Structure formats: C-alpha cells, structure tokens
Amino acid sequence: MQTQVLIEKINGLPLEKINEVEDFVDFLKEKLKRQTKEARHQAIAEYAEKHAESDADLDKELEQAGIENLLSFVAESDQQYSVGKANAMSASLRWLENKTRR
Numbered sequence: 888m889q890t891q892v893l894i895e896k897i898n899g900l901p902l903e904k905i906n907e908v909e910d911f912v913d914f915l916k917e918k919l920k921r922q923t924k925e926a927r928h929q930a931i932a933e934y935a936e937k938h939a940e941s942d943a944d945l946d947k948e949l950e951q952a953g954i955e956n957l958l959s960f961v962a963e964s965d966q967q968y969s970v971g972k973a974n975a976m977s978a979s980l981r982w983l984e985n986k987t988r989r
Contacts, residue, residue: 924960928957928960931953932979935953935983950983953983954980954983954984957979957980957983958980961977961980
C-alpha cells in the first residue's frame with residue numbers, strides 16, 4: 888500500500904480513531920525498537936561465547952564495557968520482560984563475569 892493511500896484512509900477516520908491509529912503506530916515503533924535491541928544483544932552474546940579465549944576475544948577494557956552494558960540491559964529487562972527471560976539474561980551475565988575473573 889502506498890503512503891498517500893494510507894494517509895487518505897487515516898484522514899477519513901473520526902478523530903478518536905485517528906488517535907487510536909497514532910497509539911498503535913507508537914506501539915509498533917516501540918516493539919521494533921525492543922526486538923532490535925534483543926537481536927543485537929543475542930548476536931553479541933553468541934559472538935562472545937564462540938570466540939571466548941581465542942585471538943578474537945575482546946580486550947579487558949572493552950569486555951568490561953560490554954559487561955556494564957549487559958548489567959544495564961538486565962536491569963531494564965527485569966522491569967519490562969518476564970522473570971524467566973530476565974533470569975536467562977542474568978545467567979549469561981554471570982557467565983561473562985566469571986570469564987573476566989580468570
């Protein structure tokens with residue numbers, strides 16, 4: 888569907904329905920943002936696990952920055968997502984913290 892056709896359809900709605908469309912668009916944008924963030928987190932975790940203890944392993948300073956980022960992500964996840972998902976992320980974080988202590 889072309890953008891102009893969609894705009895015309897929305898303009899034909901009553902004001903309260905236009906507000907609902909706006910709320911739905913905001914919801915979709917937030918959902919996409921969350922999915923992108925989760926996918927990025929998963930890709931980084933998979934890379935870290937695959938390359939741990941190899942020449943491609945991250946340097947200590949960069950690794951610490953990643954751990955701090957994960958701590959922030961887990962804290963945010965505890966608020967936004969289910970307990971099971973947050974527990975899985977916490978387990979990943981503990982694994983990373985143990986790895987850096989070696």
